[in-house]
Amino acid sequence: MKKVLVIGGGIAGLTLALALKKVGIPVAVHEKYNHYQNQKTGFLIWSYAIKILQDLGVPVDEVGAPLEAFRIHGRKGRFVCKMPIGSVSRLHGANSYEVNRYRLSELLSRMVGDDLILGSECTSVSSVDGQAIATFADGGSDQGDILIACDGSNSVVRKFIHPGVHLRMLGAGGWISVINQRPPLLPLNTQMEFWQPGVKAGVADLGHGETRWYVAFKNYVPSAVESKKDQILNRMKPLPEIIKSCLECTDEDQMVPTQAGDLLALSPWYRDRVLMIGDAAHATSPYAGMGACSAIADASLLADLIASGRSVPAIFQDFQAVRKPAADSVIKDSRRGLDLSTCGDLKGWVRDWMFTNMPEKKLNQIVTDMVTGH
Ligand SMILES: Cc1cc2nc3c(=O)[nH]c(=O)nc-3n(C[C@H](O)[C@H](O)[C@H](O)COP(=O)(O)OP(=O)(O)OC[C@H]3O[C@@H](n4cnc5c(N)ncnc54)[C@H](O)[C@@H]3O)c2cc1C
Known part of the structure; x- marks a missing residue:
């Protein structure tokens, strides 16, 4: 594949870019903001997704801390239980981490380097003559063999695949x-x-x-x-x-x-040469603490499929077949998590x-x- 066009420089887009660069596939990531001021939050990244980041050479310790214990307090503030996150995570090959999202974005952006174009807001996409084309708010455009929408829960690219679908x-x-x-x-x-x-x-x-x-x-x-x-x-x-x-x-x-808000049971995640991953495809409410982890897992699998050299339809179909059941269960778990905790x-x-x-x-x-x- 000559070039992969990525819309959105969040956790999905930047992880995908790193994974593609690792296997030598050219990539361009367009991110609408010039900075990450709006992301001064944090999240929990579970062991399986940390392993993916570490395999890509991301020094996670620079942007967060390993999580050892998750302590739950129930009604009237009483202590209920302590979950042994650290010991169980290590049994599965890597710590789980609490991560500063802003710092992670900065770190991944530095690692992606010149392939990340900041201040580049995609306004529409199309698919013509075996190429995917994105147009931008400044009137410019870019094209690639495929376009991967990583533009989050309020995805603009989603309108190309599912006009009229909104978050629930x-x-x-x-x-x-x-x-x-x-x-x-x-x-x-x-x-x-x-x-x-x-x-x-x-x-x-x-x-x-x-x-x-x-x-x-x-x-x-x-x-x-x-x-x-x-x-x-x-x-x-x-x-x-x-x-x-x-x-x-x-x-x-x-x-x-x-x-x-979330997007349960949206299908398909692709049309022609355009595929959605991360929150763009399967936005979830945050109560299972899994959305970013899903986005990382998406990016890793997709890079492997692209590197396999199969046809675009086969890559997109296989990607959805593997990732959709996992993403749907995250969305359901998150809804249940909200009910359980409140x-x-x-x-x-x-x-x-x-x-x-x-x-x-x-x-x-x-x-x-x-x-x-x-
Ligand atoms: C309060 C809260 C707590 C959470 N806690 C956790 C947690 O503990 N663990 C966990 O795993 N997940 C958590 N999540 C979920 C997680 O934040 C998301 O699932 C994850 O960020 C999705 O990554 P993404 O890259 O798909 O989308 P995003 O992170 O939303 O990134 C999308 C990117 O695309 C850019 N963009 C948007 N539109 C355009 C456009 N038109 N052109 C170009 N660029 C565009 C955006 O600026 C952004 O940088 C939480 C979410 C919230 C709201």
């Missing part, structure tokens, strides 16, 4: 933030979650003296009158002490709003009892499924 909004939402200090109540290499009726919150050590924290309401109606912090203070009761201390050292403009008092009591009394073997199996992406 779940009604949940809140904020995520990264602060450059670690609250004393947060142990190193630890993520803590607090599950209460109608709302969940979490806080995680990102390493390098940084912390990410988030709050998500199951039914979120934005308020025009209350500040972001007041919305949390007034609606999450009891407010976990550690979330309170995060709020105290966060500026309102550091709180990035999130609204959950359910009402009675269900919450049962849930807390189950996690508190869960046999070690069962808990390890749940962790194994998460770190391996199954």
Whole structure:
């Protein structure tokens, strides 16, 4: 293949570019922003996706910290269980990491180098005479043998494949933030979650003296009158002490709003010479902590298929056949994760009892499924 055109320089697009460069396939990545200011958040990348990044030579330690323990607190803030993420991850070949998203973007961008074109917003795509063509907001265009849409949940390229399809909004939402200090109540290499009726919150050590924290309401109606912090203070009761201390050292403009939506059962993911991967194909709500991991797995598999030298239709069909079942189950798990972590008092009591009394073997199996992406 002479050239792969990638639209979107997020985690899917940049990982794909690195994987293609590794096998010597020319690539051009067009990213609409000139900078990554809008991505000052963080995420958890499970072991199986970290392994892919490390195989591509990405020094993950520079942008995050290994996660050892995931501590869940249920109704009334009571401790429910501790998941052994670190030990189980290492059994499967790599640590899982809490990662600063902004720093990861910067790092991957540096590694992709001149093949990443910033400030290049794709406005439409087409497929003509065996070539895929993208046109840009500045009036320019670029073309390649195939075009891979990595332009995220509100994909412009998706309109070429599925005009009129939009995200299904779940009604949940809140904020995520990264602060450059670690609250004393947060142990190193630890993520803590607090599950209460109608709302969940979490806080995680990102390493390098940084912390990410988030709050998500199951039914979120934005308020025009209350500040972001007041919305949390007034609606999450009891407010976990550690979330309170995060709020105290966060500026309102550091709180990035999130609204959950997903794209279950969208098919096909391709048309002619254009294929969608990552959130563009299978956007998920964030409650399983798997969307970025799926995007990384997509990129890795796709690069292997492209390198295999098969025909474009065979590459696209095989890609969807392998990745769609996995992506659909992430979307369903995430919806279930939201219900489980925000359910009402009675269900919450049962849930807390189950996690508190869960046999070690069962808990390890749940962790194994998460770190391996199954
Ligand atoms: C609050 C929150 C928490 C999350 N936590 C986790 C987690 O813990 N673990 C996990 O695995 N996942 C998590 N996710 C999901 C994860 O962030 C996404 O699934 C992942 O970023 C998808 O990667 P992507 O590259 O497909 O899309 P994106 O990361 O959205 O990247 C798309 C890129 O395309 C660019 N772009 C968009 N339109 C155009 C255009 N027209 N032209 C050119 N470029 C364009 C964008 O600027 C962006 O850089 C979370 C998501 C949220 C919202």
